[in-house]
Amino acid sequence: MTDQPSLLELVGAVKNFLEHHAMPELKGQTAFHARVAANALAIVERELTLGPKAMAEEKARLVALLGGDGTLDELNRRLCAHIREERVGLDTPGLAAHLEQTARDKLAINQPDYSGLNAA
Amino acid sequence: MSDFQFALTRTLAKALPGFEHATSITRLSGGASQETWAIDAVMFGVNHPLILRRSPDGKERALDTSHQIGLATEAVVIETCREAGVPVPRVRCVLQSKDGVGSGYIMDRLPGETTPRKILHDTAFDEIRPLLARQCGEVLASIHQVDVSALRTILPVQDGPALLRRYRDIYDAHDYPHPVFELAFKWLEPRLAGTGLQTLVHGDFRHGNLLISPRGIEGILDWELAHIGDPLEDIGWLCTNSWRFGVAGKVVGGFGDLQDLVAGYQASGGGEIDLEQVKNWIVYGSLKWGVMCMGMYQSFRADHSVERAAIGRRAVEAESDLINLIIHGKI
Known part of the structure; x- marks a missing residue:
């Protein structure tokens, strides 16, 4: 247990300082x-809010796809190796849906305004 | 006057006929090893706007050296293109090491904008914007018809398979898992297996390197990634979603339609375009951009630039574009 304010509130305070106090004084x-x-801090805010659920779900999908267990990094590395070795491909049930949901969740954190999957 | 300005003025006096003096020498932009300067030089009593592109210590950019041609080679490519009718700035002089101003060259400074936001949204470009895709087709046709026999000794051959291998190696070296990129490499391997076409390729034909005024395309800049390879690489790169700057429905640079580009290309003698193959090169473009974003993280670890940090997080835009292209078949 740490003290107040929360991480999210701290990041918000720094972002607010940058946007409303520092930036008007700066040039070029x-x-x-x-x-x-400030945009980078907005990514931090969104990852703090959305990241835990998105990553837990990503991990659950990877375990369902690949079997076994491991960290998110280990599971993603295993999926990469499987694709490279052609043991998994677009005809593997669930792969396309997994990749699309993962990209959607990462976009929501990193680039919510990107035109990418909006039309999909 | 600094030593550099003194040496530069002496170089200008030697290289430019009728040179009288420089009224201004201003640094525009550039990183630590590559600089761009704007020069206003009076020749025969008339002001000439010029650009100097140079690396101060004679070294080329550290990043990506295996792929970049030197500044002196770049000047030769630009002049070859200009003689063939490609819109490029005229090169006025190539720096010699004895000039004492580094390596590089001096060229005409043409009018126009390179900023995508202005080209895509400023009212000054409203009239020309619908014509730009066709003009890009015309310009690309002229680049791809340049006689490469004289350039073969100075430019590398980089066709589809070679480029794919190159970016696979860079991706592997970053050692960070991107399952979508793995899938895209697999998907592209049989599809970029080599068409046998070998033309001059600009290599970075996109916003930022297209100098555009309300009259149209004024010049094509930054030839440092020029090579000999598949001409569709240039078309695919221009159509990569990251270069549409939010106007995803306008496939060509966020300003135009592919059919207009194709029409301009064919009208200028560029030949038939296989649209399926263009799509494959767009997939390659998104994959390349994704791997470039991963590279931004490597640079960030060296210089802790907040800008590079933010671009590192843009790898996911390439992932989402690749999903649209490969899984949904959508350009």
């Missing part, structure tokens, strides 16, 4: 990089 490249920095 530094102002641009402050904008990028």
Whole structure:
């Protein structure tokens, strides 16, 4: 148990400082990089909010696809090896749906405005 | 006046007929090893806007060296293209090491914009925007018809299989799992198996390197990735979703339709275009962009730039585009 404020609130406070106090004082490249920095903090906020559920579900799908267990990193590496060795492919039931859901969840965290899967 | 400006002025005096003086020498942009400078030079009493592209210590960019041609070679490619009617800035002089201003070259500074936001959204471009896809087709046809016999000794041959191997090696070296990229490599291997076509390829034909004014395409810039290979690589890269800057419905650079590009290409003698093969090259484009995003993370670990950190997280946009292309068959 840590103290208040929460991580999410701390990140929000720094982002708010950047956007509403620092950026109006900045110019040129530094102002641009402050904008990028604020956007990076927005990714942190979204990952704190959406990440745990998305990653738990990703792990459950990988276990269902591959069997066995492991960390998310280990499971993803195993899936990569399976695709490379052609033991798993687009004709494997559940693979396409898994990849699409994973990309959807990652987009929601990293680039919610990207045109990518909106039309899909 | 700094040593650099003094040496540069001396170089200009030697290289440019009728050179009188430079009214301004301004650094525009660039990283640690490659710089762009805007120069206003008075020649025969008339002001000439020029650009200097140089690497100060004579070294080429550290990143990606195996793929990049040197600045002096780039100047030769640009001049060969200009003589063949490709819109490119005229090269005025190639720097010699004895000039003391690094390696690089000086060229004309053409009018126009390269910023995608302006080209895609500013009202000044409203009239020309619907014509740009066709113009891109015309320009690409002219690039792909350049006689490469003289360039063969200075440019690498990079066809589909070679490029795929190259990006597979880079992906493997990053050692981070992206199942979608694995799938895309598998999907592309039989499809980019080599068409036998070998033309001049610009290698980075997209927003940022297309100088566009309200009159149309003024010039094609940044030839450092030029090579000999499959001409459809240029078309696929221009149509990669990441270069549409949010206007996904306009397949060509976010400003136009593929059929207009094809019409311009064929009208300018570029020949038939296999649309299925263009799609394969778009898949390659998204995969390449995804691997480039992974590379941004490697650079970030060296310089801790917040901009590179943010681009690292864009690998997922390539993943989502690859899913649209491979699983849903949607360009």
